[in-house]
Amino acid sequence: MRKSKMWISAFILLVIGLHAVPLLFYQGHRQTTWPFLAWGMYAKAYPAGPIETMDRFLKGTTAAGTEEEITPRMIGLTKPTFRNHYMNPIYRGDTTVALELLDRVNRDRTDPFVELRTVGIKYILADTAVVQESLPVQSYRANTGAR
Numbered sequence: 001m002r003k004s005k006m007w008i009s010a011f012i013l014l015v016i017g018l019h020a021v022p023l024l025f026y027q028g029h030r031q032t033t034w035p036f037l038a039w040g041m042y043a044k045a046y047p048a049g050p051i052e053t054m055d056r057f058l059k060g061t062t063a064a065g066t067e068e069e070i071t072p073r074m075i076g077l078t079k080p081t082f083r084n085h086y087m088n089p090i091y092r093g094d095t096t097v098a099l100e101l102l103d104r105v106n107r108d109r110t111d112p113f114v115e116l117r118t119v120g121i122k123y124i125l126a127d128t129a130v131v132q133e134s135l136p137v138q139s140y141r142a143n144t145g146a147r
Contacts, residue, residue, distance in 0.1 A: 050127075054135065056087060056120040060105070060113035070116065075104050090138070091118055098140035106142070116140045 058070040072082035089097040098116050106112040120135030 051125040052122060053125075054120055054122045056091060056118065056135065058087065058090065058101075059117045059119050060102075061115040061117070062109075062111045063114050064111050066111070068113075070101070070105055070113070075101075090116075090140075091120070091135075093138065095140060099142070102140065102142045112142070114142045116142075 059067055060070045061067050072079050075082070077085070086097060086101050090101070102113055102116055116139070118135070118138045122133045122135055124131040124133065
């Protein structure tokens with residue numbers, strides 16, 4: 001009985017020990033062999049280059065002249081759905097989707113939006129600093145389309 005427990009324990013230790021073999025022989029290739037060991041995944045990115053991200057917003061101007069951010073919550077959508085169905089096409093210049101969003105957001109409003117604008121900032125993480133660039137602004141009017 002005692003001998004079988006010893007063999008089971010030895011087998012478990014052998015299996016655990018075999019997990020360390022790639023670490024011993026593939027020191028230079030850890031990031032490709034064992035991806036979860038790639039702590040600095042951007043340090044050896046291929047092709048090398050800066051990391052970029054964007055903050056994008058949709059601003060609406062009401063008939064009274066006030067400015068307000070148009071959010072997914074205003075039309076009852078989740079953030080990913082709002083981004084994929086409205087934000088991405090509008091940022092690509094799709095006038096039809098912009099006018100559809102204006103119609104949808106104005107359904108139950110007493111002070112309707114008359115204009116929709118894209119606002120955004122691109123952040124570039126370079127080796128020396130974080131660079132901010134403004135994204136191009138596009139405007140859409142409720143009655144005339146793109147301007």
